[in-house]
Amino acid sequence: MPDTGKESYRALNGLYVLHDELGSGGFGKVKLATHLLTGQYVAIKIIDKKKIGNDLPRVKTEMDALRTLSHQNICQLYQYIETTEKFFIIMEYCSGGEMFDYIVRKERLPEAEARHFFRQLVQAIAYVHSLGYAHRDLKPENLLLTEELKLKLIDFGLCARPGGPGLVNNKPLDTCCGSPAYAAPELILGQQYLGNRADVWSMGVLLYALLCGALPFEDDNMQLLYRKISNGRYYEPDFLTNSSKELLKRMLQVDPERRITVNELLRHPWLNSTYQAALKWQTIYDKNLVDEDVAREMAYHYGTQLGTMVGKIKEWRFDYLTATYHLLLQLKARGEKFALPPPR
Numbered sequence: 001m002p003d004t005g006k007e008s009y010r011a012l013n014g015l016y017v018l019h020d021e022l023g024s025g026g027f028g029k030v031k032l033a034t035h036l037l038t039g040q041y042v043a044i045k046i047i048d049k050k051k052i053g054n055d056l057p058r059v060k061t062e063m064d065a066l067r068t069l070s071h072q073n074i075c076q077l078y079q080y081i082e083t084t085e086k087f088f089i090i091m092e093y094c095s096g097g098e099m100f101d102y103i104v105r106k107e108r109l110p111e112a113e114a115r116h117f118f119r120q121l122v123q124a125i126a127y128v129h130s131l132g133y134a135h136r137d138l139k140p141e142n143l144l145l146t147e148e149l150k151l152k153l154i155d156f157g158l159c160a161r162p163g164g165p166g167l168v169n170n171k172p173l174d175t176c177c178g179s180p181a182y183a184a185p186e187l188i189l190g191q192q193y194l195g196n197r198a199d200v201w202s203m204g205v206l207l208y209a210l211l212c213g214a215l216p217f218e219d220d221n222m223q224l225l226y227r228k229i230s231n232g233r234y235y236e237p238d239f240l241t242n243s244s245k246e247l248l249k250r251m252l253q254v255d256p257e258r259r260i261t262v263n264e265l266l267r268h269p270w271l272n273s274t275y276q277a278a279l280k281w282q283t284i285y286d287k288n289l290v291d292e293d294v295a296r297e298m299a300y301h302y303g304t305q306l307g308t309m310v311g312k313i314k315e316w317r318f319d320y321l322t323a324t325y326h327l328l329l330q331l332k333a334r335g336e337k338f339a340l341p342p343p344r
């Protein structure tokens with residue numbers, strides 16, 4: 001049983017066992033846990049309502065986004081539990097940890113490896129934008145890696161909702177958006193900005209970090225940092241290829257009107273040079289399609305007809321059933337045997 005605050009974790013009893021902490025963000029902590037029915041690891045984001053106070057809307061924003069978004073490069077929401085004191089957001093566990101740590105360990109990435117990760121980020125963002133969302137807090141800490149070095153985007157707490165005020169926003173940085181080092185000039189100047197274009201700037205900063213192992217705009221003094229970002233001038237190390245330099249220049253355009261768009265990115269030669277197919281960004285998942293093998297195993301365990309189980313899964317309630325389905329599907333996708341205990 002977890003330490004103090006036992007009663008507040010009661011909601012997890014019989015469903016999950018908590019292990020050590022994976023990280024703690026502005027919002028609360030993320031703990032490693034085991035989903036008991038399948039024995040699979042998950043990550044549980046635990047948010048204390050008292051501690052977030054008037055930031056509660058950000059949690060709702062994130063939940064709305066995560067319920068809608070389902071993509072191979074976005075960390076999958078499995079289950080959502082709300083109690084009087086806390087939110088428990090049960091997510092896909094990404095055992096490779098944060099991209100930030102990966103870059104630090106390797107200092108900087110060869111162009112081919114940077115491309116491998118950057119393509120997946122562009123696919124995730126193209127999908128997010130196609131649904132009218134903008135992420136608005138893109139940084140290496142919000143990019144996680146799986147065991148197979150697949151990239152998974154997390155933390156939609158600052159994203160702009162479709163048609164919401166966020167899409168065109170002129171709130172100054174501190175009130176609404178993420179880390180200054182990755183923030184677009186128009187955003188830090190508190191001007192009107194389009195979330196989509198601001199995301200492209202942040203992706204440019206990320207690509208620079210992948211390729212150079214450093215940030216293009218950096219200063220401990222916030223005012224000087226803002227000035228560097230607004231000038232848009234940065235150091236180009238000699239090891240950068242001309243095509244990398246050209247792409248960075250197109251992404252780190254101070255004028256959002258002249259900045260490359262996501263659609264142009266999807267076709268840019270730097271992303272496609274060693275790959276035949278153009279970037280396929282659509283999701284591989286179909287909410288109306290339920291994997292029959294997984295549903296059959298679940299029907300067996302819960303003692304229901306297959307058709308009934310398929311119907312229940314399709315409700316996508318983000319309850320324990322949704323979590324079980326995703327975890328069994330993940331086992332099947334990894335070619336591993338998956339079985340549930342027989343009905344009690």
Ligand SMILES: O=C(Nc1ccc2c(c1)CNCC2)c1ccc(F)cc1
Pocket residue numbers: 022023030043045075091092093094095096097098144154155
């Ligand atoms: O899996 C996550 N974090 C994670 C996983 C593994 C490791 C870390 C974080 C940190 N370094 C050690 C390895 C994770 C998953 C979802 C989420 F919303 C937040 C974090």
